[in-house]
Amino acid sequence: MLWVAWKMLIGNRVKYLGIVFGVVFAALLIAQQSSIFCGLMALTISQIRDVEGPEIWVMDRNVQFVDDVKPLADTELFRVKGVPGVDWAVSFYKGIARARLQEGSYEQVILLGLDDATLVGAPGGVFMGSIADLRRPDAVIMDEAGYRRIWPDEPYRLGRVFEMNDRRAVVVGLTRASRTFQSFPIVYTRYSQAVRYAPPERKVLSFVLANAVPGTPPEEVCRRIEAQTGLQALTRRQFIWKTIRYYLAKTGIPVNFGITVFLGFLVGTAIAGQTFYLFTVENIRQFGALKAMGASNWTILAMVLSQAVQVGVIGYGIGVGLAALFGELLTGGRSRLSFFMPWEVLAITAVAVAVIVLLASLLSIRRVLVVDPAIVFRG
């Protein structure tokens, strides 16, 4: 009988497309907006993710997210190194600097200072020059998007010079770094160089990056660091989630996206529900005839639910497919759109679509279950 239900459904093209459209619309909007939201959240943590190698981030106790830098005294590095279970620890500078270009204009940049000896935290995607060139005087590596922003429509060229805090900086390499929330150019240099580019402050150390001794859980080492130094120590994963939680709790981003997602859910439910109900009402005599011929309420229920599931699956597939296509087409090249579709977005959209088709079919189910089979004898 499920096959009969399927043929009943697809036989009425207009209604069928209307129901599917409602689900597609909802799935597209939910998946697309959720993915843009995830993309924005990914931007907030991109700098943590780009720093590969160290598993532990140590910072001031009051730091709430990665851009909330509260400088530490340089001596904190040695205190962290002294904690049992710490394999190694290095300094890491993160701050905003003002770059003065040769033509006289200014541009704000994110300045990252890497440990002079080890260059821990160096970018992985260098495609012009090399990391080792950072050891040269005044050397900096810039991210590709930043280069294009400062020198648009100009070919990539190493050796370009600009100034930060009246000090000369020479671009010795270009890298593909993840975009940040502020979308400023990212400039990598040695720690000792970075503190000279930065505005003079008594304390300049932003983070201490560390690793646990092999075999010791990083979480345990974090607890020891906090207990011994009074600083805040987080694993990379903990720091990522702390940053995301900050943006979720302290900004209007989730609410704005949530409203759009909710509207998509509502409109999708309304379109799909109304059309599905009309479809059922249109076929009510047929359902009555089936009941008269001996189809049980369970059979009728299974038929309606199978119709709902079918449009749900098709609508979901098309909707998330369109959302993915949207992301694929609009995030390449120089697009500034943030789009990240993890499996969780697909799962949430699937749950939302399941709720939509369930809600959409509830009225129809009620209608067909109460229909009197004797209806077929009434002309």
Add this chain to the structure above:
Amino acid sequence: MAVRARGVTKSFGAGGSLTQALRGVDLDIPYGELVMLVGPSGCGKTTLVSIIAGTLEPTEGEVVVLGDDLVAMRSGPKVRFRRENVGFVFQSYNLLPTLTAVENAAVPLLIAGWGRARAVEAAADALDRLGLGDRLTRLPAELSGGQQQRVAIARAIVHDPRLLVCDEPTSALDAENGRITMELIAGIAVQPDRAVIVVTHDARVYSFADRIAAMEDGRIVSVETDPRRFASGH
């Protein structure tokens, strides 16, 4: 007796809007007979046939069909009873417009749990017997009224029911197709262990009846076993 009804009443609504559709109907339908229920609109024919078919509960009375007491029967067994024992031919055919002729005819078998291929094969045989062997894959909209009614008859008999209930089967057909339809119903469905009830207004088909029960105002006012005599009197 295929059908035995005693003192059947049926009322709809309550209080001031109470409508008495049946007022104590007694009716016997022997096996092997085609019985017609005739009478003016609103006299209770459809209500009575709905109760006999097990799609409507009587308010009072006794209804025994094919040996089963329908009044005492609970909802689930009654659905099963209809599925196994009753075939329906409706006035407006009630074919599923998106199914082909053979798929429509197979519906009772699908409801009974048959596999699709086997059900369609049996339905094709039934349609072939009714002269629609070359129209199996046509949609109802592609068939004439007479052909649609034949598909409906195939659907009604495909699962070999012992009681065939026909509601105005010829009202939408011209004289020729009405005659063919009644010949098919009488020829295929009336067997020694079966019975057929036909609700009709159509005096042209009275001659196919073994017995004609005339209804008026919720009661059976006469039962005539000679259709020609009945026809001449109406």
